[in-house]
Amino acid sequence: MPDLSTFAEAAISPAELRGFLRGLPPVDQVGAEERAARLATRSIKTSAKAYAIDLAISMVDLTTLEGADTPGKVRALCAKAAHPDPADASVPKVAAVCVYSDLVGEAAGALKGTGVGVASVATAFPSGRAPLDAKLADTRRAIDDGASEIDMVIDRGAFLAGDYQKVYDEIVAIKAECGDVHLKVILETGELVTYDNVRRASWLAMLAGADFIKTSTGKVSPAATLPVTLVMLEAVRDFRARTGRQIGVKPAGGIRTTKDAIKYLVLVNETAGPDWLSPDWFRLGASSLLNDLLMQRRKLTTGVYGGPDYFTLD
Amino acid sequence: MSFEYAPAPESRAIVDIKPSYGLFVDGEFVEAKRSFKTINPATEEVLAEVAEASADDVDRAVAAARRAYDAVWGPMPGTERAKYLFRIARLIQERSRELAVLESIDNGKPIRESRDVDLPLVAAHFFYYAGWADKLAYAGFGADPRPLGVAGQVIPWNFPLLMLAWKIAPALACGNTVVLKPAETTPLTALAFAEICAQAELPPGVVNIVTGAGETGRALVEHPGIDKVAFTGSTEVGRQIARSVAGTDKRLTLELGGKAANIVFDDAPLDQAVEGIVNGIFFNQGHVCCAGSRLLVQESVAEELLDRLKARMATLRVGDPLDKNTDVGAINSAAQLSKIRELSDSGEAEGATRWAPACELPERGFWFPPTVFTGVAASHRIAREEIFGPVLSALTFRTPAEAIEKANNTPYGLSAGIWTDKGSRILWMAERLRAGVVWANTFNKFDPASPFGGYKESGFGREGGRHGLEAYLR
Known part of the structure; x- marks a missing residue:
């Protein structure tokens, strides 16, 4: 077993990396899905629900990743991120706004002084099919424009071809470009398909220096699922036990309701543990989720549901 | 602040526990001379007084089962028996929340398990054996397999309603009638099941429930009027039953302990x-x-x-x-x-x-x-x-x-x-x-489609699946 503490700095041979990843304990698909389904039956009520809703709001990476994104759309989203419910100052702000790299400047300007992070997808998002220098330039530009977090995609083609070294080297290179900027590594689990692959890709990204591992781009179906997130949470838990380094997790895509969000928080609580229950260590990549959280929050505090028109569509 | 799950209790309002219960014999609830208390093991609260069947009560139940076997259930075509079993299965599903809560109160098991494991399996078991009732000739036990007669069944307290289903569903599907004794610490869901039998208009005497402790169980398995004994419980009691059945022409299946x-x-x-x-x-x-x-x-x-x-x-x-x-x-x-x-x-x-x-x-x-x-x-x-x-x-x-x-x-x-x-x-x-x-x-x-049973001192005979029919056919 290689010494994991020096993994990121020292050059490791492709054979060593492959040997390590293939030596990870396998994941039994049926068992993992059963465990996730069972945790999803937890009943979160009253005070626990109030806590979970506020926590979930503070963990949202409010996202817009459309070809049709405009500066106006991004500014509107930023306003919402800083004050999710203008009528209620006790609502926490979200963790970050997540945009394409060319709109980072717009978002950074709008979010200045709010404490909301600016996350930029980079490295030829969503496919990752571009030469490394293009990916580096993409990353550099986003950081120069004010991104505080980079959401990169891995080269799934290389991963599926067994070229773990290429994936690893790219992450190392992007991480070097990032410096102190937070690096989230998107595994695109919908293309990796098996839980064994998810576990290996998680470890690969963590060894290469990821600060966060993220499930999906949102452009591939399925996006985030509970069992995939379970496997990733097990990976960060085990990685911390082995190296002392804590890595965050971000499921993204397909999380639309408060009920969904709470299921993820239960999963975090009972898999990685309460240490991960903060926006520093867990994020929810979503867009429409925020309004449902706000609606449920108001229901809980006032006892009645406000209609959807009482919550802004941004 | 941490993520403390607030209490999320399932409501008890859905169950209506009566202050006392009689025995279910020949299609109706009848009084017994003696009774015992059943408690909620999570609180030690007394839930109800339950009749304790004497040897005479058991005798009446066996006689009722015999009459029902001879006159109604034995001669009834499989397609007709199936209708009753399907009806029971549906009623169990309809009343599953109530039964799950009752099971958790009387047994102590978490509602998550009674709701997500016990009750779905109980209904599935009745559905499964309902399907066999008119296909017994194709089960691999001969062209014209016949029921045994009256089955005496004694079940444990760990899965009260599920063990009842494992016993009653195949017995009825094959054309037998039953006298069943639930465990003394967990009689309530079996009595609720008796109500379901009445609700399904099952002919009187096809299912009889006699509550009680060890003595009642002994009276049942030693009763000369039964043709079959089915027991799930401890190896120690299983041995006693095997001894008492030895030398009679009663058929026997035992599902006993384990150390897996x-x-x-x-x-x-x-x-x-x-x-x-x-x-x-x-x-x-x-x-x-x-x-x-x-x-x-x-x-x-x-x-x-x-x-x-x-x-x-x-x-x-x-x-x-x-x-x-x-x-x-x-x-x-x-x-x-x-x-x-x-x-x-x-x-x-x-x-x-x-x-x-x-x-x-x-x-x-x-x-x-x-x-x-x-x-x-x-x-x-x-x-x-x-x-x-x-x-x-x-x-x-x-x-x-x-x-x-x-x-x-x-x-x-x-x-x-x-x-x-x-x-x-x-x-x-x-x-x-x-x-x-x-x-x-x-x-x-x-x-329900998978046979279950033991080797060695874990017993003999199989419950579930096609194999489970064999114990109730000749």
């Missing part, structure tokens, strides 16, 4: 194996005859696995059975609790190391924390005797052959589990394990 090995190899999917170990021994507070109570783990991975297991056990939520977030409920009775305590103490006295997560147990009621013993030797009592509680004994092995040797080194043989990523090893192991059920990369998985 759950075998984990070093290439196993470890996170899922941990779940399987937890599900194997802490499901239903370990009150499971096929519980994976002996963990056999390959020495090369033992330390890592046990660390993971302990971390997982620390997240188990022990407490109010009606709370929807409870994982481990109450021990069924004071007597069972003292047996678990006695055996656990012997484990420590014999030199094994006891570990349980810190967990607050309610003051009233019967509780035992999920517990694992490490450093267990094969000779320790906790490795040989059935504890029937949330207590796991962890042993190690070095090679597959040694795993087989240790797993089979028990007078029991009900179930076993294998955890490995290697398919060929699963098959190699399964061929050699002397256990009626072998699970691979899972544990405590039940299905």
Whole structure:
């Protein structure tokens, strides 16, 4: 077993990396899905629900990743991120706004002084099919424009071809470009398909220096699922036990309701543990989720549901 | 601030527990001279007074079952019997929430399990055997298989309604009538089932429920008027029954105790194996005859696995059975609790190391924390005797052959589990394990289509599946 503490700095041979990843304990698909389904039956009520809703709001990476994104759309989203419910100052702000790299400047300007992070997808998002220098330039530009977090995609083609070294080297290179900027590594689990692959890709990204591992781009179906997130949470838990380094997790895509969000928080609580229950260590990549959280929050505090028109569509 | 789950109790309002219950004989509830109390093991609250059937009461029940067999149920075509069974299955589904709550109150098991495991399986069992009722000629037991007559059935307290379903569904599908005695600590869901039989307009006498303790059970299995005895419970009582039935022409099936090995190899999917170990021994507070109570783990991975297991056990939520977030409920009775305590103490006295997560147990009621013993030797009592509680004994092995040797080194043989990523090893192991059920990369998985039963002192006969019909046909 290689010494994991020096993994990121020292050059490791492709054979060593492959040997390590293939030596990870396998994941039994049926068992993992059963465990996730069972945790999803937890009943979160009253005070626990109030806590979970506020926590979930503070963990949202409010996202817009459309070809049709405009500066106006991004500014509107930023306003919402800083004050999710203008009528209620006790609502926490979200963790970050997540945009394409060319709109980072717009978002950074709008979010200045709010404490909301600016996350930029980079490295030829969503496919990752571009030469490394293009990916580096993409990353550099986003950081120069004010991104505080980079959401990169891995080269799934290389991963599926067994070229773990290429994936690893790219992450190392992007991480070097990032410096102190937070690096989230998107595994695109919908293309990796098996839980064994998810576990290996998680470890690969963590060894290469990821600060966060993220499930999906949102452009591939399925996006985030509970069992995939379970496997990733097990990976960060085990990685911390082995190296002392804590890595965050971000499921993204397909999380639309408060009920969904709470299921993820239960999963975090009972898999990685309460240490991960903060926006520093867990994020929810979503867009429409925020309004449902706000609606449920108001229901809980006032006892009645406000209609959807009482919550802004941004 | 941390993520503390607020209490999420399932409402009790849906069940209506009467102050007292009679015996269900010949289609109606009748009084008995004596009665006993059934309590909620989580609170020790008295739930109801329940009639205690005397030998005379049992005699009346058997006579009613005989009349119903001769006049109505025996001659009835299978297609007609099936209709009643389908109707019962649907009524169980309709009333499943009520039955789940009642089961949790009377038994102590968490509502999550009675709601998500017991009740769905109960209904599935009736649906499954309803389907066989008109196809018995194709079941492989001859062209014209005949029912046996009247079956006397005695069931345990660990899965009260599910064990009732395992007994009654195949018996009725095959054309037999039954007299069933539920366990004295958990009679309520069987009595609710009696109401369902009436609701389904099942002909009187086809199902009779006689409540009571050991004496009632003895009167039933020794009654000369029954043709078949089916018993699930302890090996000790099973032996007595076998003796009393010897020399008669009664047919007998026994489903008795177990001390199952759950075998984990070093290439196993470890996170899922941990779940399987937890599900194997802490499901239903370990009150499971096929519980994976002996963990056999390959020495090369033992330390890592046990660390993971302990971390997982620390997240188990022990407490109010009606709370929807409870994982481990109450021990069924004071007597069972003292047996678990006695055996656990012997484990420590014999030199094994006891570990349980810190967990607050309610003051009233019967509780035992999920517990694992490490450093267990094969000779320790906790490795040989059935504890029937949330207590796991962890042993190690070095090679597959040694795993087989240790797993089979028990007078029991009900179930076993294998955890490995290697398919060929699963098959190699399964061929050699002397256990009626072998699970691979899972544990405590039940299905009405799958036969269940034991080797050696775990009993004989199979329940479930096509095989389950054989016990009720001649």
